[in-house]
Amino acid sequence: MFGSDTDSTRASTITLILAFVIAGILYMTDRGSERLLLRTQTGAESAISPGLAILSKPLRSAENLMAGFKDRSRAVEENKALKEELYRLREEKQRSQIMAMKLEKFEGILGANPGVDIPAQKIAARAVSEIEGPFVRAALINAGRNKGLKKGHPVMTVDGLYGHVLRTGSRSSRVLLLGDLNSRISVMSVRSSARAILSGDNSDQPRLDFVDDRADWREGDKVVTSGDDGVLPQGLPVGTVKEKSARQFVVGLNTLDKNIDWVWVYPYVPTQAPDEDETNAETEGVDTPNVLDPAETQSIPIDPAAEAP
Amino acid sequence: MMRISSPGVSKGGVWKGILLMCLLLIISVLNVNIAGRTIGFVFLPLIGVCLWPRTDKAVLSIITIFIFGLFLDLLSAGPLGLWPLIFLTVFAVLRPHMRLKAHSFNSALTQWVVALLFALIASYLLGWFARESRPDTTALLFQALAAAALFPLIYGLRHVGRYVFSDADARGL
Numbered sequence: 001m002f003g004s005d006t007d008s009t010r011a012s013t014i015t016l017i018l019a020f021v022i023a024g025i026l027y028m029t030d031r032g033s034e035r036l037l038l039r040t041q042t043g044a045e046s047a048i049s050p051g052l053a054i055l056s057k058p059l060r061s062a063e064n065l066m067a068g069f070k071d072r073s074r075a076v077e078e079n080k081a082l083k084e085e086l087y088r089l090r091e092e093k094q095r096s097q098i099m100a101m102k103l104e105k106f107e108g109i110l111g112a113n114p115g116v117d118i119p120a121q122k123i124a125a126r127a128v129s130e131i132e133g134p135f136v137r138a139a140l141i142n143a144g145r146n147k148g149l150k151k152g153h154p155v156m157t158v159d160g161l162y163g164h165v166l167r168t169g170s171r172s173s174r175v176l177l178l179g180d181l182n183s184r185i186s187v188m189s190v191r192s193s194a195r196a197i198l199s200g201d202n203s204d205q206p207r208l209d210f211v212d213d214r215a216d217w218r219e220g221d222k223v224v225t226s227g228d229d230g231v232l233p234q235g236l237p238v239g240t241v242k243e244k245s246a247r248q249f250v251v252g253l254n255t256l257d258k259n260i261d262w263v264w265v266y267p268y269v270p271t272q273a274p275d276e277d278e279t280n281a282e283t284e285g286v287d288t289p290n291v292l293d294p295a296e297t298q299s300i301p302i303d304p305a306a307e308a309p
Numbered sequence: 310m311m312r313i314s315s316p317g318v319s320k321g322g323v324w325k326g327i328l329l330m331c332l333l334l335i336i337s338v339l340n341v342n343i344a345g346r347t348i349g350f351v352f353l354p355l356i357g358v359c360l361w362p363r364t365d366k367a368v369l370s371i372i373t374i375f376i377f378g379l380f381l382d383l384l385s386a387g388p389l390g391l392w393p394l395i396f397l398t399v400f401a402v403l404r405p406h407m408r409l410k411a412h413s414f415n416s417a418l419t420q421w422v423v424a425l426l427f428a429l430i431a432s433y434l435l436g437w438f439a440r441e442s443r444p445d446t447t448a449l450l451f452q453a454l455a456a457a458a459l460f461p462l463i464y465g466l467r468h469v470g471r472y473v474f475s476d477a478d479a480r481g482l
Contacts (some may be wrong), residue, residue: 012367018396019375026379027390030439048384056339063342130340132347132410133452134444135436136386140338175387244442259342278407 018152021049045140045167052128053142114202115272116235120302122156122264125173130260132208137180137202139156144169150229160254161185161225162263175263178238179206186224187238187251192216195226198238198251205242205250223251230271323366323373330357330377333463338384351385352428352456356463358396359403359424360417374400387432390440395431399424414464421460429453 073080126145143149145168153165155175163183166176176183181199187208194215196208211217221241227234239251337353358374378393385392403420429449436444 009367012371015368015371016397016401019371019393023390023397025390027388027394027439029434030389045384050334050336052338055335059339059341069313077390129338131345131349131351131386132340132448133349133351133387133434133451134446135388135440138386145340181440202442202448251472257346 004129034082035150041227042167042174045174046144046172049128049140049142049172049254052140053126056126056128060259060261064261067259117268118235119233119266119268121267123149123267124262124264125155127162127175127260127263128172130177132177132179134202135181136168137177137183137200139163139175139177139260139263141173141175141265142171143265144171144173146171147265149173149265150267152268152270154225154232154268155237155263155265156236157255157258157260157263160239161173161232162255162260164232165265173265179203185232185238186226186228187223188228189217189241190222190224191218192221194221196249198223202293204256207244207250208241208249208251211249215248217241217249230246231268232270233268235304315419316399323369326357326361326370327373329355329360329463329466330373333375334381334384336459337381346451348455349385350455350459351381351387351452352425353400353459353463354392354423355396355428355456356460357423359421360464361400361403368453368473371397371400388436391432391435392414395428395437398431399427414461417464418460422457425453425457 007134019117054278065097073278123143125141128142129140131138131140139155139162139171149168151165151167151289155162155164161178164185165174165179166174168174178185178198179202180200181202183198183206185198186195187198188195192215194212194217196217197210198206199209200206208217217242223236223238223241225232225234225236237254239253239256242250242252244250333354333356337350340347340349342348354377357377361370362375365452375393376449378396379389381387381392382389407442433444433446433449
């Protein structure tokens with residue numbers, strides 16, 4: 001059945017049937033969220049990532065060259081637009097400096113210093129392979145645990161948020177892109193601070209989910225991460241809102257249609273739940289002076305008069 | 310005694326196949342950005358299966374193809390077992406004399422297009438079943454088109470390879 005005289009031996013037929021059965025079993029067991037052979041996958045990615053980095057260089061160079069030609073063809077037009085933007089930004093810079101000064105004063109008066117979520121440190125990496133396939137939207141970068149990358153770290157390009165680290169190998173990491181079906185991040189509008197969840201659906205334009213009826217979302221709103229999920233820092237640029245139909249919004253990602261070559265990773269430490277925080281502090285042997293003893297809390301005298309409005 | 314080789318079969322065919330598959334597998338993981346769309350070549354290793362050389366070791370060929378399929382699943386982050394199933398089906402359906410013959414370009418292309426269509430439909434349906442969400446048809450079609458576009462190149466490479474490595478009898482001349 002499986003061939004002519006050259007290979008229709010009993011051994012080859014049995015091997016073929018066995019291979020089919022094993023492949024079928026693997027396929028059936030892989031259904032669900034947890035992937036089988038995850039370690040093998042990470043190992044395989046780590047093994048091929050140096051080779052891919054070398055092989056992808058000429059491809060990326062060619063892409064950049066083509067992009068360079070395109071840019072040159074509209075250089076005069078862009079130059080004019082950039083000059084106008086520069087004049088506008090100079091004004092805005094002055095205003096923001098005055099605002100920053102005021103804000104600093106107010107923070108000083110209130111004794112509050114919320115700080116900036118986005119870490120100053122950046123870990124550079126090269127996107128050696130990108131999968132925009134039918135099942136998954138992910139990328140492989142050539143930095144892993146050797147550079148201190150951890151699961152959940154945000155991955156950026158010059159244009160904005162690219163995705164987050166899904167898993168790390170010794171020398172490579174798999175990045176889940178924003179458009180992937182499994183990607184969910186909390187975002188907000190820069191204009192109105194309206195919140196929503198950016199849900200990937202394996203398309204170029206992920207949609208905004210859980211949009212409140214009263215939430216003020218409009219076409220053209222700039223979208224940044226809200227930091228509400230405690231996983232990503234606040235303020236990472238994501239894209240621009242497009243209204244697909246009435247109250248149905250999608251986001252045109254900043255990184256779409258761009259040649260992704262170099263990326264950087266923010267080693268952001270996510271906000272931990274109090275229990276995890278305590279456990280970590282205990283295991284690391286760090287003093288936790290701010291953690292109140294329950295007995296101590298109970299013994300704090302409460303003045304009823306102070307509680308009265 | 311089981312016969313795993315036959316008279317007139319070129320020795321070392323499996324290794325040429327493995328070499329070709331390794332090359333195609335590496336290219337399949339790379340991607341290019343054309344007109345703002347990232348296009349991968351995940352279907353490319355299927356050419357290797359279609360053009361799998363005449364084997365002197367059928368069992369080894371099957372095992373190798375299975376492993377390559379598994380490796381492609383891992384690298385393309387697709388459902389595990391999907392590509393081994395497709396590769397094995399194509400390998401089983403394409404009878405050895407079809408893989409062995411010194412194909413004319415047209416017959417090789419027809420064979421490839423049929424295999425590609427089968428792989429497209431299978432990966433769509435099996436992927437849908439495994440991931441419980443409909444795969445992105447556009448991405449699937451673009452990948453298939455990219456692989457189809459590279460077929461003449463791979464065919465040419467293989468043809469040159471046959472002349473370099475094989476004698477006239479093994480080439481089927």
